[in-house]
Amino acid sequence: MLGECEEHGYYRGESCPVCGEKGKFLMNDRELNSLGRIIAGVLRHFPEKLGIMIDGHGWVDITEFVEAIGLGRSGFHWLRNHHIEAIALTDPKGRYQIDGGMIRATYGHTIDISLDDLPEAEIDEFFYPVTEEEIDIILEGGLNPIDRRNVHLSGSIEKAIEAGKVRTDKPLILRIDGKKAKKDGIKIYHAGKDVYVTDRIDAKYLSKVDEKTLKKNMNGK
CATH class of the missing domain: 1.10.10.970 (RNA 2'-phosphotransferase, Tpt1/KptA family, N-terminal domain)
Incomplete structure (x- = not known):
C-alpha cells in the first residue's frame, strides 16, 4: 500500500x-x-x-x-x-x-539520454558482477554498456553480488579503481542509493576480487 x-x-x-x-x-x-x-x-x-x-x-x-x-x-x-x-x-x-x-x-535507460547532470560519485571504489564465462573478456577489453545506455556499477561488493545473482548463482566480482579512473578524467555519477553510472571503464582500472573476500561477503560475515 x-x-x-x-x-x-x-x-x-x-x-x-x-x-x-x-x-x-x-x-x-x-x-x-x-x-x-x-x-x-x-x-x-x-x-x-x-x-x-x-x-x-x-x-x-x-x-x-x-x-x-x-x-x-x-x-x-x-x-x-x-x-x-x-x-x-x-x-x-x-x-x-x-x-x-x-x-x-536516474539509471537503467535504453533510450539515448545524457545523465551528465547527476552528482559525481564521492566514493573511489566500485564493483561490477560478471560470469565466469565473460570475466577474461572484460578484464582484457574493459566494461562497455550491453543492454543499457550506461555501465552500471555498485558501491559495495554485497550490492554487486546481489545484482549479479539476477544472471548467475555464483557471480564473480570486479573491482574498479575509481580514484585512478576519475583522476584520468573518467566521469562516474551517483544515480541511485547504491548505483553509479558511467560511459565505459577501461580494462586498466579493473581487477578481480579474490575468492576469500568474495566468500566472506557472500556469507554476510
Missing part, C-alpha cells in the same frame, strides 16, 4: 514507519505495482508508447505524464500528480528524481 502521513509524508506499507499512524490511503499494492511498471518503462525505455516528450536528460513533465497515462491506460482515471510523486519519493532503490514539476529515472 502507498499512503501519506500528514506529518512525515509519503510511505509504503500499512502505516507510517516513523510514527505508526495509518495515514491517507493513496493506492493499493496492485495499483502501485502496475503504475510503477508503467513509470519505469516509459521513463527508461518507451516514452513513445504514451506519446510522452522526454528531454535530453530524461526529464518528463509530471502533469503531461499523468494525462498521458489517463488517456493511454485504462483504470487510472483517479491518477493525479501527487500519486506519481509519491511513487518516486518512496522508491526503495532511489531510481527517480523529481524537480520543479518534472520527473526522470
Whole structure:
C-alpha cells in the first residue's frame, strides 16, 4: 500500500514507519505495482508508447505524464500528480528524481539520454558482477554498456553480488579503481542509493576480487 502521513509524508506499507499512524490511503499494492511498471518503462525505455516528450536528460513533465497515462491506460482515471510523486519519493532503490514539476529515472535507460547532470560519485571504489564465462573478456577489453545506455556499477561488493545473482548463482566480482579512473578524467555519477553510472571503464582500472573476500561477503560475515 502507498499512503501519506500528514506529518512525515509519503510511505509504503500499512502505516507510517516513523510514527505508526495509518495515514491517507493513496493506492493499493496492485495499483502501485502496475503504475510503477508503467513509470519505469516509459521513463527508461518507451516514452513513445504514451506519446510522452522526454528531454535530453530524461526529464518528463509530471502533469503531461499523468494525462498521458489517463488517456493511454485504462483504470487510472483517479491518477493525479501527487500519486506519481509519491511513487518516486518512496522508491526503495532511489531510481527517480523529481524537480520543479518534472520527473526522470536516474539509471537503467535504453533510450539515448545524457545523465551528465547527476552528482559525481564521492566514493573511489566500485564493483561490477560478471560470469565466469565473460570475466577474461572484460578484464582484457574493459566494461562497455550491453543492454543499457550506461555501465552500471555498485558501491559495495554485497550490492554487486546481489545484482549479479539476477544472471548467475555464483557471480564473480570486479573491482574498479575509481580514484585512478576519475583522476584520468573518467566521469562516474551517483544515480541511485547504491548505483553509479558511467560511459565505459577501461580494462586498466579493473581487477578481480579474490575468492576469500568474495566468500566472506557472500556469507554476510
